[in-house]
Amino acid sequence: MAAAKVMATVAASNTATAALLFRGPLRRSHGFSLGLNCNSNGLAPKRRLFTCRALYKPEVQIKEEGQPETLDYRVFLVENSGKKVSPWHDIPLHLGDGVFNCIVEIPKETSAKMEVATDEAHTPIKQDTKKGKLRYYPYNINWNYGLLPQTWEDPSFANPEVEGASGDNDPVDVVEIGETRGKIGQIMKVKPLAALAMIDEGELDWKIVAISLDDPRASLVNDVDDVEKHFPGTLTAIREWFRNYKIPDGKPANKFGLGNKPASKDFALKVITETNESWAKLVKRSIPSGELSLC
Template identity: 75%
Template sequence: MATARVVAIANTTTTSCLLSNTAHFLPKSGLCGSSLCLTRRVALTRRSFTCTAIYNPQVQIKEQGQPETLDYRVFFQDNSGKKISPWHDIPLHLGDGIFNFVVEIPKESNAKMEVATDEPHTPIKQDTKKGKLRYYPYNINWNYGLLPQTWEDPSLANSEVEGALGDNDPVDVVEIGESRRKIGEILRVKPLAALAMIDEGELDWKVVAISLDDPKASLVNDIDDVEKHFPGTLTAIRDWFRDYKIPDGKPANKFGLGNKAANKDYALKVITETNESWAKLIKRSVPGGELSLV
């Protein structure tokens, strides 16, 4: 039987709103500015948009079907019960370098969960291959998921990463905090670093971040802090994603940028660029193919 749970995507001190055909996002200042507030139907100018604020929105997480079955889906709903997309409708920016992060895979689990980018309202489901559910060969050691309102454009070659094309998905996040989160949970995170993974020739960014409610969050603000307070973690993340396909007989993944993690500023650059690509996708300035834009 389907179950439901409720999580808040913003606390009482944060102003934001759910994206819809008429609602937009607004930082506390009342100006969109560099927060890249975005809308789907109104003509926009770059980084300067008309917005409306909604105070402290809540999102319901509703599960359909049984976990670890082909029918299992985790849908997101607004306060009225209307389905919304965790990819398109959850705001990316919360101001002051803080972003929303949607958990797809809790740490210490191995079911390969992901947003279904080709299904209406893009629910979270378990990935499949040849009709069978996919699992990692071993548990992932961090909370893993996506940055909403980002898109790695498959037509865009990145000159800094071997000319690799985007993988046609939202940007992935590896959240290094100590708590094991739940599928569909929405966390406020700050980026710390980025890894440029190249998976079968496609660029698949991994932004390393930490949830603001983690006990060590105040101690880590950039890549050097990660090395100091989470020693070996960046190398462990790179090695995990490099090697996880090897047990299935596939070659190891590669990494650009000298096989090393880039710093926070570079991670923010990746987020900005992929947010802009998402905006073009939503406005249909670039082809969406089979992607669902609702």
């Protein structure tokens, strides 16, 4: 695919602007990319987040197709023009100043196992199935649950920090602990606070604990210790929920790496950066995509 060079001036903060040079592959156009250099040879010594071919300041709507709790039900993100976009590939990850976009898949206090369909065009959100039947958690999840766009847990990478477990072939999961119940497909602006290294049947399935910037207590929590102070017991509850939710179905409990403890915000940011880099390699086809949809 031919490379293109586009110089665009974009907002770097509420009070300043910066020019970004995009040299990544433009497989399709959704306005200017927020991207840094998508070519690995052009990376600066300091690791940086990739956001190639993302919508800049995305203005999207949620569009439902089919009836909820049916096999045909899909939740799409669409531009004002009606064009469908991917919540996984087209929504930018990084918003600057440690803030990230998060796509809500499962609203808090619900049990339908909703997830991005990574093998379907435009990667809509659908209810997961097993043997042709819709899947539900055995009990409600107590937090908003979703994904970080433009991240990917590479199944070919055995992480030496987490017992050599390989990625689960999905975007990185987010557990948002704020008080407001989200909506399926909603884009939340969140800041990461901690990370849990869940190991599900040998696969590494990161859980990034975060909070919406709109939450009244968002300014009070900035790292893992703050969560315990202002949301006492929450990190333990999240770990135990994900450890045990498969037991009612007769499966063993999930395990956790990193000494069974939540890692710091800095570690969570490291996970986000690494999985964003893996996603960039995936969409460049530097890594085989298998059945994953890249559009």
